[in-house]
Amino acid sequence: MARPLSLGVLLSGSGTNLQALIDAVAARQLDAQIAVVVSNEATAYGLVRAREHGISTEIVAHGVFRSRAAFDARLVEVLRAHGVELVVLAGFMRLVTPVLLGAFPARVVNIHPALLPAFPGLHAERQALAHGARITGVTVHFVDEHADHGPIIVQVAVPILPDDDEARLHLRIQRQEHRAYARAIQLIAEGRVRIEGRRVLIDGDTADAEAALASPPFAQRTSP
Ligand code: GRF
Numbered sequence: 072m073a074r075p076l077s078l079g080v081l082l083s084g085s086g087t088n089l090q091a092l093i094d095a096v097a098a099r100q101l102d103a104q105i106a107v108v109v110s111n112e113a114t115a116y117g118l119v120r121a122r123e124h125g126i127s128t129e130i131v132a133h134g135v136f137r138s139r140a141a142f143d144a145r146l147v148e149v150l151r152a153h154g155v156e157l158v159v160l161a162g163f164m165r166l167v168t169p170v171l172l173g174a175f176p177a178r179v180v181n182i183h184p185a186l187l188p189a190f191p192g193l194h195a196e197r198q199a200l201a202h203g204a205r206i207t208g209v210t211v212h213f214v215d216e217h218a219d220h221g222p223i224i225v226q227v228a229v230p231i232l233p234d235d236d237e238a239r240l241h242l243r244i245q246r247q248e249h250r251a252y253a254r255a256i257q258l259i260a261e262g263r264v265r266i267e268g269r270r271v272l273i274d275g276d277t278a279d280a281e282a283a284l285a286s287p288p289f290a291q292r293t294s295p
Contacts, residue, residue, distance in 0.1 A: 076103040076260040079155030081146070081163040082110055086117020088161040088182060091249030092256070093124050101253045102260045107153035109146060111165055127153060133165055143170035150175070157259060161252070166218060177266055179214040180259070182252050184244045186210060186226055191219035196240045199231060205286040206230055207240070209247045211255035213266065222271045224264060225255040230286040 075096075080089050089108060095101035108121035111133045118128045129149045136142040147170060150158060158171070160181040172179060185195035187210040190202070199207040208228040215221035227247040231240060258264050263274040 073102070076256070077106045077154050077156045078103050078159050078256070079106055079150040079153060079157070080108045080117075080121075080159045080161050082108065082115055082117040082161045083112045083164040084115055084117060084162045086115065086120045086161065087245055088248055088252050089117045090120050092159070092161075092253060093120065093126070095253035095257075101257050103157075103256060106155050107149065109149055111142075111163070117161070139166065139168050140170045143168045146171055147174040157256065159252075159256065160214065167214060169216060172214065172216065177213055180224065180255065181212055181214045181219070181221075182248055183210045183212070183219050184241070184248065186228065187212065187219055187223065194237075196237050196244060200235065200237060200240065204231060206284060207244070209244060209251045211251050213271070222266050222269055224258065224271050224273075225251045227251045228284045230284060 078092070080092065082089055092101065092105060096103055096105065105121070105126050107127045107129060108117060109129045109131055110118050111131055113130045113132065118130070121128045131142065131145050131149060133142045136145065142165070151174070156178065158175050158179040160179065167179065183191070183195060185191070185199060186206070186208040189204070190198040190207065196207070206228050208226060210223055211225040212223045213221040227250070229244050229247055258273055265272045
């Protein structure tokens with residue numbers, strides 16, 4: 072079997088997506104190893120999760136750098152020192168610059184809690200609710216120089232329920248995030264992912280031509 076893909080996970084917060092990746096590796100659903108977890112926030116709970124699983128951690132506090140480029144240059148040093156091949160943004164609350172993207176071309180991925188290009192930026196669930204969308208979801212994409220913009224690898228649709236608030240919707244979206252991120256990274260680990268312009272082509276993609284998620288569901292009857 073091929074050598075596992077070496078991941079560097081960048082995060083700023085609780086790290087439930089990191090946890091899902093740790094679990095997917097342990098369950099042998101993901102042929103990868105997490106070489107290092109890097110945070111710009113010393114108190115990020117994701118660092119605790121990493122340490123509990125014996126994964127190396129590094130704190131790179133953005134405040135001490137003159138510029139975003141200088142901060143990214145330090146990130147590149149840390150990631151290279153750990154032999155990272157794929158950079159995984161998992162709730163990393165900093166915009167990355169060409170310094171990082173140039174060091175890992177087409178090798179930086181991100182996850183966003185909406186079906187991009189709908190609802191980019193912060194509070195995607197709040198935006199979807201405010202818009203009255205009936206379906207939102209999850210996007211895993213390659214990172215380019217624009218926020219929440221690069222070529223899309225995996226999307227998962229999630230219906231918005233009548234009594235949803237931001238917290239409830241967030242929890243359901245996160246459950247799908249945790250599946251989607253491992254899936255996308257596994258496709259990359261298997262060498263099945265190719266970028267062509269804005270499109271990502273996946274070897275052996277078996278999309279179901281008849282599949283659809285309707286909200287409300289097609290089958291629902293409202294009268295006797
Ligand atoms: C996720 O919802 C992800 O989509 C967004 O940041 C959040 C990180 O959550 N980019 P967690 O720290 O992995 O729990």
